[in-house]
Amino acid sequence: MKPEGRQKLQQVRLLATSGHLAEAKSAYNALFNGVFPDANTALEYWRLLERLPGQEEVAYQQLQALEQRYPGNIGVELQIARMAFDRHQPALAVEPLKRLANNNAGRDAAAELWLQQITSQPVSDASVTQLKAYLAVFNEGDAQKKGQEALASQQALLADPAYRARMRGLALVDAGANANAIEALNVALKANPNDAELMGAMGQAQARADNHAAAILWLERAIQVGPESTRVSKWQSLLQTNRYWQAIDQDDKALAQHDIDGAERYYRAAQAQALDATDSYALIGLGDVAMARNNSQSAEQLWQRALQLDSSTAAISPRFAAWRGFIRRSRRRTPCSL
Structure with missing residues (x-):
């Protein structure tokens, strides 16, 4: 590429790294018109495209085509694996990582990506199975050592009855089994009394059972104990919903008891809590x-x-x-x- 072209490419890259994605895409198109000089430049473009709304599927398909043209390219294989993980397709992500395991230049990066994906999940029987699959591929060196340490840690955690109770309670909430979930969460909270995730799950289960007062109590505690949790926005939404329905319940009871002033007060409170x-x-x-x-x-x-x-x-x-x-x-x- 001529010096003028290299300068333009640097300007395009600056647009991309500074977050001006649409402008960067237009500049790439003007510079290359879809014909890229090498795999790495094409990879840059398709990684950019993935970040644009509605373009993820196109980028993923084009990266797979790029891998066919440049088999074994480390950057392309890693990006395909990352995107497959993001798309909740771990089986498709593992294939390029296995190929890179046989490439000395890409082995460490592949091991790091795979292990990071496994350890970022909640510890469960499934994550232990995935660690064993990882160790079957990365069976030597630092990659194996890290994998063995993660496996030992997870197996020890799964052997803890308190953690097992926590897992069961959360799983039952996810499955919508409210009565059993509340019972299991009560057991789990006795062993883990300051666990914000369990408190939030209990709030959700109580809400599903129309126990709005109990739901409000648990959701308020979850928000207070776990303000940094990724679930805080969900708990806040559930809290508002349950305050609304609690007000509606109070309205109906007050009206049934001919407490008209009280009913009006509750209905207006409910109106203020409306989503x-x-x-x-x-x-x-x-x-x-x-x-x-x-x-x-x-x-x-x-x-x-x-x-x-x-x-x-x-x-x-x-x-x-x-x-x-x-x-x-x-x-x-x-x-x-x-």
């Missing part, structure tokens, strides 16, 4: 409150708003359902009356 502006449950409840106060005009306005937001919620309130039926009958008699 989005399209939620109609609190509006229906406020309409019920208005009707309980014999304010039919206000009730109708609130129910009209609820109906506009979500036409499927009529069954929640018998008064709302009766009013909706009246509106339908009126429309059939006088189509232009509303």
